[in-house]
Amino acid sequence: MQIAIASGKGGTGKTTIATNLACYIARSGEDVQYIDCDVEEPNGHIFLKPEISETQTAAIDTPQVDAERCDGCGKCSQLCQYSAIICLKETVMTFEQLCHSCGGCMLVCPTGAITAKQGPIGFVDLGAADGVKFAQGRLNIGDIHTPGLIKHVKQHAAKRGYVIIDAPPGTSCPVIEAVKGADFVLLVTEPTPFGLNDLRLAVGMVRELKLPFAVAINRSDIGDEQVRRYCDQESIEVVLEIPDDRRIAEAYSVGEMVIEALPGYRKKFADLCERLKMTGDQVS
Numbered sequence: 001m002q003i004a005i006a007s008g009k010g011g012t013g014k015t016t017i018a019t020n021l022a023c024y025i026a027r028s029g030e031d032v033q034y035i036d037c038d039v040e041e042p043n044g045h046i047f048l049k050p051e052i053s054e055t056q057t058a059a060i061d062t063p064q065v066d067a068e069r070c071d072g073c074g075k076c077s078q079l080c081q082y083s084a085i086i087c088l089k090e091t092v093m094t095f096e097q098l099c100h101s102c103g104g105c106m107l108v109c110p111t112g113a114i115t116a117k118q119g120p121i122g123f124v125d126l127g128a129a130d131g132v133k134f135a136q137g138r139l140n141i142g143d144i145h146t147p148g149l150i151k152h153v154k155q156h157a158a159k160r161g162y163v164i165i166d167a168p169p170g171t172s173c174p175v176i177e178a179v180k181g182a183d184f185v186l187l188v189t190e191p192t193p194f195g196l197n198d199l200r201l202a203v204g205m206v207r208e209l210k211l212p213f214a215v216a217i218n219r220s221d222i223g224d225e226q227v228r229r230y231c232d233q234e235s236i237e238v239v240l241e242i243p244d245d246r247r248i249a250e251a252y253s254v255g256e257m258v259i260e261a262l263p264g265y266r267k268k269f270a271d272l273c274e275r276l277k278m279t280g281d282q283v284s
């Protein structure tokens, strides 16, 4: 069962919930894997402290044009939605940083002038942390192929047990790539006007993708009632509430797991697991 932990904005406690959930499932004796798809700034490793056993270079295919074979028809440039290949008179220029590696230009080129060239975009680390299988992506500095790297990391998703996907924040292409195919999405938010605004966007995204989802409210005792009211109105289930507890912030600041530092919080993750199991039973 793939469970994506996502959030319309950064700093809501997504990684805290994702890592503690993975850790709780492992302590319960179940197979679990944590995948950090927040590849621009992966930080789940700070809490899980995995032993990395393997690091792979991730690369994507970008077009390479053989000028001798190009007749300047312009079909590649007409097809590309990202302006990553442009035909000017009889010269074809490529812009690797804009390329989404869809392969379309290679397919439409009538003369076979375009071939694929592999370009590195980052790394995928694989390992384990105290019963939790671990995978994370690390995007090369300055690279923009975030969805491409997320695709690479997700190829390492375990075929059995629970897979907890820590998605990047926001609602753009990288998040969609991370949550795509998940059996369940947990949207983490805060009870503030900013939290509500970004939750609305995130709900729109998962509804568009037709993914089952629920909400977790972090720092649930700050702010106001607007997030809960919105969830009520929209018939969205709130499956986890974590209060604004200074001890959690202290555990976070030294890279400690909440369920280890504050065992009283295990019950909240136990209840969340039960809820997820119900969805898992429906999925299977």
Ligand code: SF4
Binding pocket: 062, 063, 079, 080, 081, 082, 083, 084, 085, 098, 099, 100, 101, 102, 103, 104, 105, 106
């Ligand atoms: S592979 Fe796709 S995105 Fe890249 S240049 Fe070709 S058509 Fe454009």
Ligand code: SF4
Binding pocket: 065, 069, 070, 071, 072, 073, 074, 075, 076, 077, 087, 092, 108, 109, 110, 111, 112, 113, 114
């Ligand atoms: S589609 Fe092929 S032949 Fe036509 S302009 Fe592009 S590279 Fe040249």
